[in-house]
Amino acid sequence: MGLKLSRWQVTRDLVARQKESTGPERLLDGSVILTRLEAAVNWARKYSFFLYPFVTACCGMEFMSVAGPRYDLDRFGAALPRFSPRQADLLMVVGTISHKQAPILVKVYNQMAEPKWVFAFGVCAVSGGFYDNYSVVQGIDTLIPVDIYVPGCPPRPEMVLDGLLQLQQKVKEERWSDWPRGEAPVSRC
């Protein structure tokens, strides 16, 4: 409450000062915001993730819970799952990735337009989890670059939301020179 009140006071003082001043701000009358373009674009990006749910295993249930009304990813702007990688900019890898499926994941990643981010959801996507065997990829970062790792089997919805907030923080601090990243660094697919 106190924070809001003080902000309101700052705004009120600013408006009052603008009215008193005689400079060009007087003419603009508070209708202009000055910022860096990069910061403005990053602000827009971090609150409008279009996610591609690459759901392969039991973590999918937890993803549905997070995306549903109780935990509600929509509150953070990540509202709209797109089931075409061309329209998405956040690749959510939810569940175990087997070696047979690895080329598909890489293909989906390469099909996404930049800028794009990758969210490793659950311990299988992060490191292979307890599937240390012949059939499972030992972490999707062996195939594609990963921005945020959320372990857990499955992760609690709170962990996912925290991961999303941390990803937003990361997006906020990005520079335009970070893009494009290019294709996934695995050889064949």
Added chain:
Amino acid sequence: MDESVTLKKLAQKFPDAVVGTHRFRGDDTVIVTKDKIRDICFFLRDDPDLLYNFMMDLTVVDYLGREPRFEVVYHLYSLAHNQRVRLKALVPESDLTIDSVVPVWIAADWFEREAYDMYGVVFQGHPNLRRILLYEGFEGHPLRKDYPLKKRQPLIGPVN
């Protein structure tokens, strides 16, 4: 406990093929040689006292170090008589083949493909015996007891 109808009939009909039987809490088990497996399955399905019309499961067990090394296990259920039977066919490593039972129960199709994929048992007469879970180019059969625990053969990406 009475001797089961299934066990009795099988022993009568295929005296050479039946190697052993046992019965535990109403569940019958028959151990057979692999040669007549398809005839045995047709008999189990069609005999009016048996009518095992539901093939529930087919899998393989690897008894490494034993001879014969492999066992193909069939779990059958008779909806008409509410009876189950477990059929074990002995398959030696030197001749890793057995007749397919797809002509008997169409449900055996993918089970046999999986058994071939994981253990390398060749089901003769199967209409489409390819790998089902793993990919083309995968070397070996990973559920065998002598498959190296740490062997990795990814399609793409580093070996780890």
